[in-house]
Amino acid sequence: MASATQGGLVRSLGLFSVFVLTVSSIIGTGIYKKITPMAMELGSPALILICWAAAGIITLFGTLSNAEVASMLADSGGEYVYFRKIYNKFFAFLFGWSSFTAIRSASIASIAYVFSQSLNLLVPLPGLPERWADFSVLGIFTPFENFGVKIVTILLIVSLSYVNYRGLKLGESLSKTITYLVIASIFLIIILGLTIGGGSFENIHTTAAAYVSKSWLDSSLWQSFFAALLAAFWAYEGWSAIGFLGGEIKNAKRNLPLALVTGVLFVMMVYLAINFTYLYILPVDTIIGNATSSNNIAAVGVVGHFLGTTGIMFMSVLILFTTFGCTNTTLLPPPRLYYAMAKEGMFFKGAAYIHPVYNTPSKSILYQAIWASILVLSGSFDQLTDMLIFAAFIFYGATALGVFILRLKMPDAPRPYKAWGYPVIPALFILFCVALVIVTLISKPREALMGLTLMFSGVPFYFYWNRKAKE
Numbered sequence: 001m002a003s004a005t006q007g008g009l010v011r012s013l014g015l016f017s018v019f020v021l022t023v024s025s026i027i028g029t030g031i032y033k034k035i036t037p038m039a040m041e042l043g044s045p046a047l048i049l050i051c052w053a054a055a056g057i058i059t060l061f062g063t064l065s066n067a068e069v070a071s072m073l074a075d076s077g078g079e080y081v082y083f084r085k086i087y088n089k090f091f092a093f094l095f096g097w098s099s100f101t102a103i104r105s106a107s108i109a110s111i112a113y114v115f116s117q118s119l120n121l122l123v124p125l126p127g128l129p130e131r132w133a134d135f136s137v138l139g140i141f142t143p144f145e146n147f148g149v150k151i152v153t154i155l156l157i158v159s160l161s162y163v164n165y166r167g168l169k170l171g172e173s174l175s176k177t178i179t180y181l182v183i184a185s186i187f188l189i190i191i192l193g194l195t196i197g198g199g200s201f202e203n204i205h206t207t208a209a210a211y212v213s214k215s216w217l218d219s220s221l222w223q224s225f226f227a228a229l230l231a232a233f234w235a236y237e238g239w240s241a242i243g244f245l246g247g248e249i250k251n252a253k254r255n256l257p258l259a260l261v262t263g264v265l266f267v268m269m270v271y272l273a274i275n276f277t278y279l280y281i282l283p284v285d286t287i288i289g290n291a292t293s294s295n296n297i298a299a300v301g302v303v304g305h306f307l308g309t310t311g312i313m314f315m316s317v318l319i320l321f322t323t324f325g326c327t328n329t330t331l332l333p334p335p336r337l338y339y340a341m342a343k344e345g346m347f348f349k350g351a352a353y354i355h356p357v358y359n360t361p362s363k364s365i366l367y368q369a370i371w372a373s374i375l376v377l378s379g380s381f382d383q384l385t386d387m388l389i390f391a392a393f394i395f396y397g398a399t400a401l402g403v404f405i406l407r408l409k410m411p412d413a414p415r416p417y418k419a420w421g422y423p424v425i426p427a428l429f430i431l432f433c434v435a436l437v438i439v440t441l442i443s444k445p446r447e448a449l450m451g452l453t454l455m456f457s458g459v460p461f462y463f464y465w466n467r468k469a470k471e
Contacts, residue, residue, distance in 0.1 A: 013249045013250060013255075014249075014250050014255065015250075015251075015254075015255040015258060015259055017176070018249055018255055018256060018259035019258075019259040019262055019263050020175065020176050020179050021175060021259075021329055021332070022239055022259050022260060022262075022263030022264070023179055023183070023263050023266060023267055024175045024176075024178070024179040024182075024325055024326060024328075024329040025238035025239065025326065025329040025330055025333075026235075026236055026237070026238045026239055026263070026264070026267045026326075027179075027182060027183075027186075027267060027270065027322065027326060028111045028114070028235075028238065028322060028323055028326030028327075028330070029110065029111050029113075029114035029234075029235075029319075029322075029323055029326070030231070030232070030234045030235020030236070030237075031186070031235055031270075031271060031274060031299070031322070032114070032297050032298065032299035032300070032315075032319050032322070033114060033297050033298060033299070034231040034232060034234055034235050035048065035275055035278055035279075035287060035298045035299075036287055036288065036290045036298045037227075037228070037231045038051060038052075038228040038231045038232060039208070039284050039287045039288045040288050041224045041225075041227045041228040041231075042224055042225065042228050043207055043208035043210060043211035043212075043284065043288075044207045044208070044211055044284070045203065045204045045205070045206070045207070045279040045284050046204070046205075047225070047228075048228070048275065048279065048284070049272065049275060049276060049279070051225060051228045051229060051232055052232055052271055052272055052275050053268075053272060054229065054232075055229055055232035055233050055235070055236055056236065056264075056267075056268035056271060056272070057268075058229075058233075058429065058432055059233070059236040059239065059264055059268070060261070060264050060265065060268065061400075061421075061425050061426070061428060061429040061432075062240075062396050062399075062400060062429050062433075063239060063240075063260050063261055063264045064261060064419050064420050064421065064425055064426075065399060065400035065403050065419050065425065065426040065429055066240055066257075066260065066396075066399050066400070067256075067257030067258075067260050067261055067417050067419065068257070068403050068406075068415060068417055068418055068419040068422075069082050069086075069399055069402050069403060069406065070082075070252075070253075070256045070257050070260065070417075071253045071254070071256070071257045071415060071416040071417035072253070072406065072410075072413055072414070072415055072416075073085055078240065078333070078336075078337055079092075079095050079240065079337075079395060079399055080092050080095055080096045080099075080337050080340050080341060081340060082399060082402060083095050083395075083398065083399075083402070085406070086398075086399075086401075086402035086405050086406060086409075087398070087402075087405075089346070089466070090462060091398070093341065093346050093458065093462050094455065094456075094458065094459075094462075095395050095398075096337055096338065096340075096341045096346070096347065097455070097457075097458030097461065097462070098391050098394075098395070098451075098454065098455040098458070099334060099337055100334070100337075100338060100347075100367075100368070100371065101371070101454040101455070101457060101458065102387060102388055102391045102450075102451050102454040102455060103388045103391050103392045103395075104330070104333075104334040104337075104368075105334075105368060105371045105372040105375055106372075106375055106384045106385070106387060106388040107237060107238060107330050107388055108157060108327060108330050108331055108368070108372040109153070109157070109372045109373075109375040109376045109384055110234075110384045110385050110388070111323050111326050111327045111330055112153045112154075112156045112157050112160075112323065112327045112372075112376070113149065113150070113153045113376060113384075114297070114319065114323050115152075115153065115156055115319070115320060115323035115324055115327060116149040116150070116152040116153040116156065117149055117297060118297060118300075118316050118319035118320050118323065119152060119316075119320060120148070120149050120152075121297070121300060121312070121316045122313070122316045122317070122320075125148030125149055125151075125152060126147075126148045127146065127147050127148050128147045150376050150377055153376045154373040154376055154377075156324070156327060157327070157331070157369050157372050157373055157376070158369055158373070160324075160327055160328045160331050161331055161365050161366070161368070161369035163328065164328070164331050164332050164335075164360065164365055165355070165358065165360055165362050165365050165366075166358050166360070167358045167359065167360060174325070174328055175325050175328050175329045175332070178321055178322070178324060178325030178328070179325055181321055182318065182321055182322045182325060183270070185314075185318045185321075186270060186274055186318075189274065189277065189299075189303060189315075189318075190273050190274055190277050192306075192307075193277040193278075193280065193281050193302070193303070193306070194277055194280065196306060197277070197280070197281040197305070197306040198281065198305070198306050199277075199280035199281035199282075199306075200280070201280070203279060203280055203281070203282065203283050203284070204276075204279055204280060206283055206284065207284065208284045208285050208288060209285055222439075223439065223442075223443055226435075226436065226439040226440075226443065227443055227444070229436070230385075230386055230389050230390075230436075230440065230444070231385075233389050233393075234385040234386075234388075234389055235271060236264070236267065236268075236271075237385075237388070237389065237392065238326070238329070238330055239260060239263065239264055240260075240392075240396065240399075253414075253416045254416050254417075257416070257417040258417070274299075277302075278298065278299065278302045281302050281305060281306060282301070282302050282305055286301070287301070287302075297315075297319060299315055299319070300312055300315045300316060300319070303315040331365070331368070331369075334364075334368060335351075335360075335361040335364030335365045335367075335368055336361060336364075338351040338361065338364040338367065338368070339351055339352060339354070339361035339364050342364070344469065345465055345468060345469035346462070346465050346466070346469065347465070348367060350363040350364075350367070351363055351364040351367060383446075383447060383450075386440070386444055386447040387447040387448075387450045387451045387454075388451070389440075390436075390437065390440045390441075390444070390447060390448050390451045391451040391452075391454070391455055393433045393436050393437060394433070394437055394455075396429075396433055397429070397430050397433030397434060397437075400426045400429045400430045400433070401426075401430055403419050403422065403426045404423065404426065
């Protein structure tokens with residue numbers, strides 16, 4: 001609804017636009033950076049590729065489940081709207097609050113952070129004296145470490161928030177243009193890497209020096225595999241946020257699920273191809289060596305290996321473009337979620353405001369930019385991504401469970417898309433989400449507890465806003 005002082009959301013996105021936004025929201029930092037922690041955990045090129053494929057298949061299972069719910073309930077707010085129908089107001093709020101405090105804001109902070117890391121490779125950014133850089137809060141948060149990189153990260157978040165403040169189509173056009181350049185460049189790297197990269201299939205078959213062969217029945221192998229999956233899932237993260245744009249998509253009940261499924265399939269193929277190329281060009285021990293520098297990015301080292309300084313420059317610029325575009329796309333959907341919550345009195349009141357000229361949730365965009373900037377100062381890239389993946393999979397599992405619940409509660413409701421492989425595929429995805437949450441609690445308790453703390457910090461706000469809404 002629009003008024004004299006407030007605008008309204010407009011359905012302006014077609015199928016191809018939503019497909020491009022899905023791809024752009026997924027392809028970000030993980031494609032360049034996450035192979036290093038995965039190599040450290042697994043030590044085997046074959047296991048690394050299996051892990052990438054497994055993460056893609058599991059993500060696709062989640063997408064197939066999400067798509068059925070989206071086809072029934074597509075609207076601005078995504079899962080917040082779904083959870084209101086499937087569960088209750090409190091669980092929907094918990095999801096929305098977790099998205100703001102941990103999942104979506106941490107995604108923005110993490111992607112923008114890698115943009116600044118890449119810029120730092122081209123133009124070294126100033127830092128603070130060591131006594132400041134080593135300062136920590138509770139032995140966990142290091143706000144002044146890599147301070148130059150963090151300041152540029154915040155500037156990027158603020159700048160792109162302003163672009164999205166000025167209109168959905170402006171932000172969408174920017175994401176489209178950058179996505180085309182990024183995909184073309186990635187395919188160029190694959191072709192050059194496999195033809196003139198000087199690689200060898202021997203590298204694919206050679207494990208790390210410290211690698212110890214283990215049976216799939218060995219629990220320690222599964223622990224390492226799950227840790228590597230956390231890294232891979234970060235590379236696939238972002239697909240579900242497109243649901244927040246449901247109120248601005250043409251024929252959303254058809255186009256949203258179709259774009260989600262095709263977008264994830266496309267990204268999965270790209271990831272397998274580019275990571276095979278990395279492992280074909282460099283031995284896994286060399287890739288593991290990238291972990292010694294906080295600002296080193298694996299893909300830069302790989303391309304620099306066969307194209308020298310030119311390759312390093314090319315990859316650094318490509319990563320700048322990729323992370324710039326992905327940051328922009330990641331910034332775009334979540335404010336629609338906070339807008340949906342605020343309309344019901346379940347978020348900060350100003351978030352319900354739609355700009356009368358630009359027709360965007362302008363104050364939601366501002367709140368998101370402020371909190372994402374605070375998260376940038378709070379910790380490291382890997383710390384943020386592990387935290388948000390843990391939190392995200394709690395709600396991914398809840399959405400898949402919603403497929404079963406809605407088929408019982410609303411058996412006759414129109415379903416433009418039905419989950420492929422039901423009931424097996426959604427059930428397998430739910431079981432995996434439960435396993436990932438449990439393993440993360442055991443293997444990465446700090447990141448898991450950070451996620452849970454941010455998630456449940458909203459409980460007092462819920463009771464306050466719920467009481468106000470009833471008055």
